[in-house]
Amino acid sequence: MAVIKPSVARDLPAGPGAQSRVRELLSKLSSRPSAAISTAVILALILLALLAPVIAPYDPTHIDVYTRLSAPSVQHWLGTDSLGRDNLSRTIYGSRVALEIALPAVFGAFVVGAVLGMLAGYLRGWLDRVLVVVFDTLISFPAVILGLALLTLLGPSVGSVIFVIGIALVPYYGRLVRAQTLAQREVGYAKTERALGASRRRVLGRHLFPNVVPELLTVVAMDVPGAIVDEAGLAFLGLGVQPPTSDWGVMLGDGFTNIAASPWGVVGPILALIVLTAAFLVLGESLRDTLDPGRQGKRRGLLSRLRRNHR
Amino acid sequence: MVGPLGDGGNYDTVTNLFDYPQMPLSSIYEGLMAYPSGQSRWAARNLLARSIEKSPDGLAYRFVLRAGVQFHRGFGELTAEDVKYSFERAAGLVPLYPGAAKDNTSFYAADFSDLTGVTVTGRYSGEIRFRKPFVPFETITLPFASSGWIVSRKAIEKYGASASQNPVGTGPYELVSYSPNSHMKLRRFAHYHGGNQELGAHNAFDEIDLVLAPNSARSSGQALTVPIESGEVDFADTLGALDVQLLADDPRFTAYRPKQALNSYFLAIDAQHPVLRDIRVRQAIRCAVDIEEINLANRVPPSSRLKAAVARELDVGYWPEAPSYERDVGKARRLLAQAGVRDLSLPIATPNISITTGDPNAVMQVIQSNLKDVGIAVEIIATAPDSFVSQPGAAGLLWGNFAGAPDPYFQLEWFTHDQLGVWNYASWSEPEYDHLHDQLGTTTDPRQRKEIAVRMQRLMDSGSAYVFASQAVNFGLSKSGVRAVFDGNGNPQLHYFYRVAS
Numbered sequence: 001m002a003v004i005k006p007s008v009a010r011d012l013p014a015g016p017g018a019q020s021r022v023r024e025l026l027s028k029l030s031s032r033p034s035a036a037i038s039t040a041v042i043l044a045l046i047l048l049a050l051l052a053p054v055i056a057p058y059d060p061t062h063i064d065v066y067t068r069l070s071a072p073s074v075q076h077w078l079g080t081d082s083l084g085r086d087n088l089s090r091t092i093y094g095s096r097v098a099l100e101i102a103l104p105a106v107f108g109a110f111v112v113g114a115v116l117g118m119l120a121g122y123l124r125g126w127l128d129r130v131l132v133v134v135f136d137t138l139i140s141f142p143a144v145i146l147g148l149a150l151l152t153l154l155g156p157s158v159g160s161v162i163f164v165i166g167i168a169l170v171p172y173y174g175r176l177v178r179a180q181t182l183a184q185r186e187v188g189y190a191k192t193e194r195a196l197g198a199s200r201r202r203v204l205g206r207h208l209f210p211n212v213v214p215e216l217l218t219v220v221a222m223d224v225p226g227a228i229v230d231e232a233g234l235a236f237l238g239l240g241v242q243p244p245t246s247d248w249g250v251m252l253g254d255g256f257t258n259i260a261a262s263p264w265g266v267v268g269p270i271l272a273l274i275v276l277t278a279a280f281l282v283l284g285e286s287l288r289d290t291l292d293p294g295r296q297g298k299r300r301g302l303l304s305r306l307r308r309n310h311r
Numbered sequence: 312m313v314g315p316l317g318d319g320g321n322y323d324t325v326t327n328l329f330d331y332p333q334m335p336l337s338s339i340y341e342g343l344m345a346y347p348s349g350q351s352r353w354a355a356r357n358l359l360a361r362s363i364e365k366s367p368d369g370l371a372y373r374f375v376l377r378a379g380v381q382f383h384r385g386f387g388e389l390t391a392e393d394v395k396y397s398f399e400r401a402a403g404l405v406p407l408y409p410g411a412a413k414d415n416t417s418f419y420a421a422d423f424s425d426l427t428g429v430t431v432t433g434r435y436s437g438e439i440r441f442r443k444p445f446v447p448f449e450t451i452t453l454p455f456a457s458s459g460w461i462v463s464r465k466a467i468e469k470y471g472a473s474a475s476q477n478p479v480g481t482g483p484y485e486l487v488s489y490s491p492n493s494h495m496k497l498r499r500f501a502h503y504h505g506g507n508q509e510l511g512a513h514n515a516f517d518e519i520d521l522v523l524a525p526n527s528a529r530s531s532g533q534a535l536t537v538p539i540e541s542g543e544v545d546f547a548d549t550l551g552a553l554d555v556q557l558l559a560d561d562p563r564f565t566a567y568r569p570k571q572a573l574n575s576y577f578l579a580i581d582a583q584h585p586v587l588r589d590i591r592v593r594q595a596i597r598c599a600v601d602i603e604e605i606n607l608a609n610r611v612p613p614s615s616r617l618k619a620a621v622a623r624e625l626d627v628g629y630w631p632e633a634p635s636y637e638r639d640v641g642k643a644r645r646l647l648a649q650a651g652v653r654d655l656s657l658p659i660a661t662p663n664i665s666i667t668t669g670d671p672n673a674v675m676q677v678i679q680s681n682l683k684d685v686g687i688a689v690e691i692i693a694t695a696p697d698s699f700v701s702q703p704g705a706a707g708l709l710w711g712n713f714a715g716a717p718d719p720y721f722q723l724e725w726f727t728h729d730q731l732g733v734w735n736y737a738s739w740s741e742p743e744y745d746h747l748h749d750q751l752g753t754t755t756d757p758r759q760r761k762e763i764a765v766r767m768q769r770l771m772d773s774g775s776a777y778v779f780a781s782q783a784v785n786f787g788l789s790k791s792g793v794r795a796v797f798d799g800n801g802n803p804q805l806h807y808f809y810r811v812a813s
Contacts, residue, residue, distance in 0.1 A: 063680040
């Protein structure tokens with residue numbers, strides 16, 4: 001019986017065009033105006049967050065009670081809140097919190113979910129059964145109740161909110177990646193690799209990961225706005241970041257309390273949430289259409305997308 | 312229809328947790344004396360008593376009741392036996408009701424400090440005796456506190472443990488129905504003796520419906536204004552200042568902003584905190600906070616500024632020369648430097664935030680911002696743990712408000728050693744202060760009482776553990792056809808309400 005040395009197995013190609021798929025994906029994306037625009041908007045918001053100290057006209061925590069709830073003026077383009085803080089500056093700084101929380105929560109959850117899902121799908125056996133039970137148990141909890149319970153235990157802070165949003169997403173990603181892995185492990189190249197004696201790490205890292213993960217970037221992109229909305233919702237309930245940090249949810253809470261006296265407190269965060277949510281949704285949709293052209297024309301309605309993103 | 316009100320769930324005179332004297336209890340029960348509403352002066356008048364006289368030694372009060380006063384629900388005529396039962400029950404000398412557990416006693420026995428008992432000398436007369444003089448009995452217990460209201464002995468004996476849900480008094484309104492956390496219906500008492508009309512009450516409405524909500528769930532802000540805006544209720548109070556301001560010019564409504572002169576907002580600085588134990592740090596915080604800005608954020612007018620615990624509206628105990636602390640960041644920094652304090656972080660919270668009026672979140676953010684300017688980082692704790700109050704030294708800063716009563720004895724009671732871990736939020740203790748407080752209770756001469764009260768406030772000021780900010784304001788609205796009337800501390804009194812042409 002011939003023995004193929006591991007060094008020979010290492011030289012086999014990594015699946016069906018795995019490396020070139022990324023280039024192809026970027027190329028296709030760049031040809032879509034909607035993808036380019038949404039990417040530009042997201043990058044602009046990231047820049048806004050990074051450059052907030054330079055761009056914001058005022059210190060967002062500077063209190064001037066004597067000018068509270070003022071209407072837009074040359075000094076305060078979006079007016080002031082109930083403590084006289086500049087709404088525009090707080091909206092700009094709020095983008096930092098939104099991204100500081102949403103991006104680590106979603107990508108952290110994706111990494112953890114992907115690793116666990118791939119291990120479950122590839123190794124099968126008891127590990128698979130245990131992880132599936134854990135995923136299903138977490139999914140069975142309403143996300144809001146789970147979040148409120150965890151935040152009550154952990155106490156409100158940026159780290160707690162990232163953890164809470166992340167933990168709610170992990171089982172979804174784990175389930176998706178597991179399903180993809182189960183499908184991919186049976187295709188020819190993966191079987192061949194295993195038959196040639198490739199290690200589990202090699203099969204997982206070199207073949208399955210590049211073929212499974214890009215398919216799910218769509219989901220990740222579409223979950224970012226959901227996480228931002230979740231964070232704003234928790235802050236609105238007083239369980240998110242704490243004063244004096246500028247946060248869109250906190251701004252909405254304060255703004256709605258005083259909306260009869262001055263509607264300007266909610267304008268900034270609402271516009272920011274709409275723009276960012278729309279940008280991520282459009283990017284996610286473009287990714288999906290690019291990766292799965294067969295689904296083009298089967299676009300889901302906006303409401304169903306929002307529902308998906310507003311667990 | 313009135314509301315929404317927080318449902319206290321307990322309508323007994325001596326175990327309820329309402330602030331003094333809260334509706335609807337004050338329309339159901341009556342005391343021997345009362346302060347007429349609609350007046351800012353605190354001059355008590357007889358109500359159930361036809362006369363009441365203090366003995367020269369200050370140890371006894373002889374009373375004669377109005378004859379023919381009836382209790383609600385057919386519980387018969389008020390007699391001196393009911394007064395004896397009510398006061399001895401309130402003082403904890405007899406059980407709350409027949410068969411009540413020994414530890415189930417009156418919450419307000421302190422309102423009858425050193426009461427030895429009540430002697431019935433006739434069907435309508437009796438004598439209330441104390442071991443030593445207790446002046447707040449005249450200023451608080453008899454005319455103001457719910458513990459001084461008279462209950463029907465027969466009713467308490469009949470209802471037993473459920474007496475707290477079945478209030479039976481002699482007042483102008485009797486309870487018709489009560490559904491916890493939902494509603495309460497009062498009806499004008501057909502056999503009312505009419506005594507409160509001599510004090511200016513109108514008893515104008517045949518029925519009064521009260522919309523009730525759980526105390527913990529009673530929302531704040533605009534949600535409270537919605538029932539009156541929608542026409543569901545005729546009167547609502549403890550509303551948001553801004554909401555009332557927005558509707559003040561609306562011809563459908565009449566707006567009210569009665570000053571709650573005896574109530575106070577204050578910052579408590581934990582004097583047993585490891586760092587705040589140094590008085591210079593407490594003084595620095597007092598210099599660093601901007602009281603004017605705090606009051607503005609808390610939506611109380613500048614005229615409500617309070618410099619010490621006793622307000623100017625009280626004839627006895629007001630300290631006119633109390634220092635007015637203005638913000639001085641430089642001095643605060645110097646004091647902190649002298650104390651060798653750098654990079655100080657402190658938590659701030661509001662005990663029992665659900666019943667703290669005003670805008671505590673806004674105030675705490677102003678304090679946070681003020682103290683940031685002197686290098687103190689303040690973390691706002693959304694829900695204060697119990698330890699903040701119960702464990703001296705466990706808190707940092709507490710923003711609080713107290714409801715008051717018309718006597719300096721009450722206003723200054725919460726800062727004694729006995730109140731550590733209970734109401735003495737700053738955990739400040741001074742033996743001389745405690746001694747003076749005892750004296751304040753037994754001293755009958757008003758001039759001496761004033762001197763004692765001022766001395767106590769000087770001691771508090773020297774301790775720098777409490778920074779008084781303002782009195783409170785009760786923001787309310789009624790439909791334009793209804794005129795609301797408030798007592799001297801801004802609390803609405805339903806039996807004084809009357810109709811006007813709208």
